[in-house]
Amino acid sequence: MIEPILLEMRGIHKQFPGVYALNNVAFELRRGEVHALLGENGAGKSTLIKILAGVHSANEGEILVKGRPVNLDSVHTANAYGISVIHQELCLVPEMTVAENIFLGREFQTSFWKMVDYRQINERARKILALCGPELQPEAKVSDLSIAEQQMVEIAKALSINADIIVMDEPTASLTNKEVGLLFKIIKELKEKKMGIIYISHRMEELFEITDRITVLRDGKYIGTRETRNTHREELIGLMVGRELGELYQRNYQETSDVVLEVQNLAKKGVLQDISFTLKRGEILGFAGLVGAGRSELAQVIFGIETFDSGRIYIEQKPVEITSPSVAMSHRIALVPENRKEQGLVLIKSISYNITLTVLKQFVKFIKTDHQKEFNLVHDYVERLGIKTPSIDQQVGNLSGGNQQKVVLAKWLATKPRVLILDEPTRGVDIGAKAEIYALINALAAEGVGIIMISSELPEVINMSDRIMVMHKGSIAGSLIRDEFDQERIMHYATGGN
Amino acid sequence: MEVKVLANHKNGLVHNYLIRPVVNFFRDNLGILLGLLGLCVALSFLSPYFFTIENILNVLRQVSTNANLALGMTLVIIIGGIDLSVGPILALGGTLAAGLITNNNIPVPLAITMGVAVGALLGMFNGVIISRTGIAPFIVTLAMMQIARGAVYVYAAGQPIRTMVPEFNFLGNGYVGPIALPIIYTVVLIILVSILLNKTKMGRYIYAIGGNREAAKYSGINIQRVQVLVHTLIGAIAAFSGVILCARMYSGQPTLGNGFELDAIAAVVLGGTSFSGGVGRIGGTIIGVLVIGVLNNGLNLLNINSFWQLIVKGFVILLAVYIDISKKKKRLKQ
Numbered sequence: 001m002i003e004p005i006l007l008e009m010r011g012i013h014k015q016f017p018g019v020y021a022l023n024n025v026a027f028e029l030r031r032g033e034v035h036a037l038l039g040e041n042g043a044g045k046s047t048l049i050k051i052l053a054g055v056h057s058a059n060e061g062e063i064l065v066k067g068r069p070v071n072l073d074s075v076h077t078a079n080a081y082g083i084s085v086i087h088q089e090l091c092l093v094p095e096m097t098v099a100e101n102i103f104l105g106r107e108f109q110t111s112f113w114k115m116v117d118y119r120q121i122n123e124r125a126r127k128i129l130a131l132c133g134p135e136l137q138p139e140a141k142v143s144d145l146s147i148a149e150q151q152m153v154e155i156a157k158a159l160s161i162n163a164d165i166i167v168m169d170e171p172t173a174s175l176t177n178k179e180v181g182l183l184f185k186i187i188k189e190l191k192e193k194k195m196g197i198i199y200i201s202h203r204m205e206e207l208f209e210i211t212d213r214i215t216v217l218r219d220g221k222y223i224g225t226r227e228t229r230n231t232h233r234e235e236l237i238g239l240m241v242g243r244e245l246g247e248l249y250q251r252n253y254q255e256t257s258d259v260v261l262e263v264q265n266l267a268k269k270g271v272l273q274d275i276s277f278t279l280k281r282g283e284i285l286g287f288a289g290l291v292g293a294g295r296s297e298l299a300q301v302i303f304g305i306e307t308f309d310s311g312r313i314y315i316e317q318k319p320v321e322i323t324s325p326s327v328a329m330s331h332r333i334a335l336v337p338e339n340r341k342e343q344g345l346v347l348i349k350s351i352s353y354n355i356t357l358t359v360l361k362q363f364v365k366f367i368k369t370d371h372q373k374e375f376n377l378v379h380d381y382v383e384r385l386g387i388k389t390p391s392i393d394q395q396v397g398n399l400s401g402g403n404q405q406k407v408v409l410a411k412w413l414a415t416k417p418r419v420l421i422l423d424e425p426t427r428g429v430d431i432g433a434k435a436e437i438y439a440l441i442n443a444l445a446a447e448g449v450g451i452i453m454i455s456s457e458l459p460e461v462i463n464m465s466d467r468i469m470v471m472h473k474g475s476i477a478g479s480l481i482r483d484e485f486d487q488e489r490i491m492h493y494a495t496g497g498n
Numbered sequence: 499m500e501v502k503v504l505a506n507h508k509n510g511l512v513h514n515y516l517i518r519p520v521v522n523f524f525r526d527n528l529g530i531l532l533g534l535l536g537l538c539v540a541l542s543f544l545s546p547y548f549f550t551i552e553n554i555l556n557v558l559r560q561v562s563t564n565a566n567l568a569l570g571m572t573l574v575i576i577i578g579g580i581d582l583s584v585g586p587i588l589a590l591g592g593t594l595a596a597g598l599i600t601n602n603n604i605p606v607p608l609a610i611t612m613g614v615a616v617g618a619l620l621g622m623f624n625g626v627i628i629s630r631t632g633i634a635p636f637i638v639t640l641a642m643m644q645i646a647r648g649a650v651y652v653y654a655a656g657q658p659i660r661t662m663v664p665e666f667n668f669l670g671n672g673y674v675g676p677i678a679l680p681i682i683y684t685v686v687l688i689i690l691v692s693i694l695l696n697k698t699k700m701g702r703y704i705y706a707i708g709g710n711r712e713a714a715k716y717s718g719i720n721i722q723r724v725q726v727l728v729h730t731l732i733g734a735i736a737a738f739s740g741v742i743l744c745a746r747m748y749s750g751q752p753t754l755g756n757g758f759e760l761d762a763i764a765a766v767v768l769g770g771t772s773f774s775g776g777v778g779r780i781g782g783t784i785i786g787v788l789v790i791g792v793l794n795n796g797l798n799l800l801n802i803n804s805f806w807q808l809i810v811k812g813f814v815i816l817l818a819v820y821i822d823i824s825k826k827k828k829r830l831k832q
Binding site: 303305324325326328329335337342343344345346347348349353356357358360361364366367368369411 | 693697698699702705706709710712713714715716717718719720776777
């Protein structure tokens with residue numbers, strides 16, 4: 001049986017100065033449907049969602065909610081029509097309780113004195129949570145919750161305004177597999193309740209698991225809509241990219257030789273236990289594990305961001321004391337951090353400024369700047385990494401995720417590292433940019449750079465690595481050579497098996 | 499959509515050191531420049547005395563202290579901090595120099611050096627506490643405001659210390675041609691701080707720390723060192739300004755500098771420096787200083803009493819910053 005149409009967007013046009021963000025885009029959502037929006041970064045998904053959320057207004061086009069044309073001129077109006085967006089970065093007040101967050105701005109008041117009626121707030125929150133997070137206590141403080149639980153609070157918030165069109169923007173980006181399972185269960189329950197869900201994710205496997213239909217956008221244009229059960233991965237990638245994509249993972253394996261980095265019995269109380277491994281020139285050493293297994297912390301210790309209690313680090317067989325990032329850099333270690341917006345980039349500054357931040361001493365001598373040298377350096381990396389930008393003076397915050405990630409890579413390649421630590425190098429990056437980044441990593445390994453690649457995407461670790469270390473609760477739970485690579489085996493170690 | 503046209507890079511001394519800075523200056527500060535211009539035009543009509551060389555030089559001399567403090571404050575605010583202690587440090591530096599000269603017969607250059615050094619030390623103390631303990635700059639410098647004010651009262655026993663040494667007094671009252679010495683110090687300082695901010699590695703680090711501290715740390719920048727340096731610098735600048743002001747008044751004044759930090763902050767904010775850090779220009783700050791100075795001068799010339807002046811100043815700051823913010827919002831929203 002075909003469910004009635006809940007939302008229809010027709011002929012949506014949106015122009016920003018110099019950019020045609022959306023060009024005649026259409027979208028349709030039925031009751032009880034999970035409808036994915038798919039596209040590379042910059043394809044127009046975010047813009048479309050922002051129009052739906054009342055943040056931007058379309059230059060042209062028609063939006064119908066339950067068959068009635070509406071004018072979504074503010075977030076408030078969008079909410080009133082039952083549209084609720086759960087953003088990738090959750091917007092909760094950490095120091096308030098679950099219930100307070102759900103009803104933030106819409107508090108119930110006692111009839112006398114107009115005080116906040118906590119009893120009613122908690123009572124109502126409990127009712128809503130029964131649907132989307134039965135284990136959550138309305139009185140719990142949000143800062144004590146996991147990311148997954150916070151997401152449930154966001155969903156509860158959406159339900160509390162009687163939203164029946166719920167947009168989820170990359171909801172699984174920072175969830176563990178188990179948490180993803182829980183989220184999907186909730187989504188299925190929302191479907192039962194005949195709500196419509198717009199689902200945005202870069203993780204293709206998820207789309208096949210949870211969605212009913214998939215609409216693909218590319219360069220601001222509507223490309224097509226497919227029934228999930230009638231399509232397959234390759235077709236979707238073809239629609240998204242609009243061109244034949246070569247092999248995603250490129251890896252020329254080669255004999256690796258001398259050890260460039262050795263870590264012996266590294267320990268940090270409560271974080272890392274007895275970590276030992278070696279990294280050879282030209283080798284890609286994958287680090288797999290669940291979120292919180294200590295992989296990023298290990299990277300931070302090696303790079304001098306965090307201290308450690310005991311253990312030794314050797315660079316080319318010589319013991320080194322890494323007390324700060326600048327010491328690590330002097331040993332030619334580089335770290336491309338996990339979170340590019342928070343740790344990687346100064347978003348309000350230009351591409352040029354960001355790339356050169358790590359290597360200023362090459363061309364700034366006291367008060368004299370060699371602008372030509374600076375320009376050449378930046379230009380070389382922009383070309384080599386294929387950073388798409390009209391100018392190297394472009395503010396980094398205006399670039400797409402993939403291009404931002406390339407700027408972070410450029411900034412660290414500029415230091416000519418011999419040990420390059422990549423922490424989730426392709427997180428939130430579209431598939432085209434992903435392929436380019438893999439090709440780059442492969443080329444760097446071929447040049448002799450020793451690479452540590454931390455990744456939560458198993459296909460990525462398995463296809464790119466020479467060896468894989470699996471971490472669990474701060475220790476190395478298993479070590480695999482290429483012949484032994486196997487998803488299940490890695491998950492076995494990652495979840496504490498031996 | 500393969501856009502790969504990169505900015506055309508012209509390399510040349512004239513372009514890098516003259517044309518580009520000037521073009522940027524006008525582009526970045528158009529709004530407040532127009533405001534300043536409008537203010538000057540209006541005052542020229544309202545008061546025949548306003549647009550005279552004499553009055554203009556007078557205004558420049560009057561704003562020189564605030565300009566010095568605002569220069570330091572610009573750096574502090576760009577790294578995402580604030581310094582409330584500049585007024586008392588200014589009083590301490592100046593009074594100490596005057597006291598050493600009058601009470602201890604210390605030679606003028608040495609006394610000045612000591613005054614400035616104490617200011618630098620207190621600034622350094624601010625920087626060290628902020629960077630090592632993580633106490634908010636607002637709190638640390640609020641405490642220092644009390645400490646330095648107390649120290650100068652203790653040192654001078656709450657009384658002004660007169661200085662009879664002409665060489666010292668000349669530093670605040672002398673002229674080169676028609677131009678008062680304090681204007682010259684300020685111009686030199688503007689040049690030095692501009693070079694620091696725009697031409698050195700330290701300058702880029704200052705923007706990086708304010709723009710994204712975490713990313714700065716991950717880039718190998720020694721954040722603590724930059725914080726200490728910037729606070730030391732503003733301490734030294736404040737003490738130096740105090741020395742000059744005391745020389746101008748022929749005496750060390752322990753009560754000097756009340757509220758100076760607020761004027762400096764106001765000038766920086768008027769100049770478009772963002773309180774969230776990472777954004778700000780020396781050029782903007784200088785215009786901010788001038789707006790406040792011209793406003794003070796104009797209201798004086800129009801015989802508006804100083805109580806009303808405060809009220810007017812407060813509203814002008816609100817208005818100017820509001821215009822600035824709504825302009826930025828518009829640019830973002832487009």
